[in-house]
Amino acid sequence: MIVLLFGPPGCGKGTQAASIAHRFHIPAISTGEMFRAECKADTELGRLACSILKSGGLVGDAIVDKIVAARIQQPDCASGFLLDGYPRTQEQATFLDGLVQKLGLPKPIAILLDVPAQVLVSRITARRQCGQCGRIYNMLSQPPKTGEICDDDQQPLIRREDDTEDVILARLKAYHDATGPVIAYYRNGGCHRVDATGTPAAIAREIERLLAGLGGAGSQLGSQPAAGSQAA
Numbered sequence: 001m002i003v004l005l006f007g008p009p010g011c012g013k014g015t016q017a018a019s020i021a022h023r024f025h026i027p028a029i030s031t032g033e034m035f036r037a038e039c040k041a042d043t044e045l046g047r048l049a050c051s052i053l054k055s056g057g058l059v060g061d062a063i064v065d066k067i068v069a070a071r072i073q074q075p076d077c078a079s080g081f082l083l084d085g086y087p088r089t090q091e092q093a094t095f096l097d098g099l100v101q102k103l104g105l106p107k108p109i110a111i112l113l114d115v116p117a118q119v120l121v122s123r124i125t126a127r128r129q130c131g132q133c134g135r136i137y138n139m140l141s142q143p144p145k146t147g148e149i150c151d152d153d154q155q156p157l158i159r160r161e162d163d164t165e166d167v168i169l170a171r172l173k174a175y176h177d178a179t180g181p182v183i184a185y186y187r188n189g190g191c192h193r194v195d196a197t198g199t200p201a202a203i204a205r206e207i208e209r210l211l212a213g214l215g216g217a218g219s220q221l222g223s224q225p226a227a228g229s230q231a232a
Helices: 013-024 031-040 044-054 061-071 090-102 117-125 165-187 200-213
Strands: 002-006 028-030 081-084 109-114 127-130 136-138 192-195 229-231
Touching: 002 013, 002 165, 013 028, 013 081, 013 200, 028 031, 031 044, 031 061, 044 061, 061 090, 090 165, 109 165, 109 200, 117 127, 117 165, 192 200
Parallel strands: 002 081, 002 109, 028 081, 109 192
Antiparallel strands: 127 136, 192 229
């Protein structure tokens, strides 16, 4: 089973990626993880990617595609994998389709975690972090026991400078501008939208039902979406 997980900042994508990986015994792979692994292994691709990132540039499709191709052919991906942060462009999506076909892998299942912009703004502006130990809280869903004081070391909580409404809305626009064409690409095959406004546990259950309904590794994106989800 190959899962492609999409979602805007603050949608809980990291939490759901970990849940899917645990439930279906597949690795959850992020672009950041792939870059770090290549850099640590001191491969030619890793050195090239790191030099571009250190200079403040963006790693091009050709390099990212090669890193992804190398990663998904590792032994831990034999039973499937989840990609978080890839593909980011329509060109990458086209490359991935050709790659999985070449490798004889099942067609990817694309899942979009859908959350209205104002809900995301509320979530992120409610985020607080301990300036001492770094623990993260959310004043709406996971507040500290007392005021805005860390439960672990009783230090004051702070709000990150980029957790303001204007910054968040700008990040959401950038996300939609960049990801829109990729979502449209997978929509033709049935990109599955999941309502991600509920609790993490409820969202995880909905995703599990969706993946089970699609038949796991042998699923096709053209299948009818499971109950509680809809084709995007």
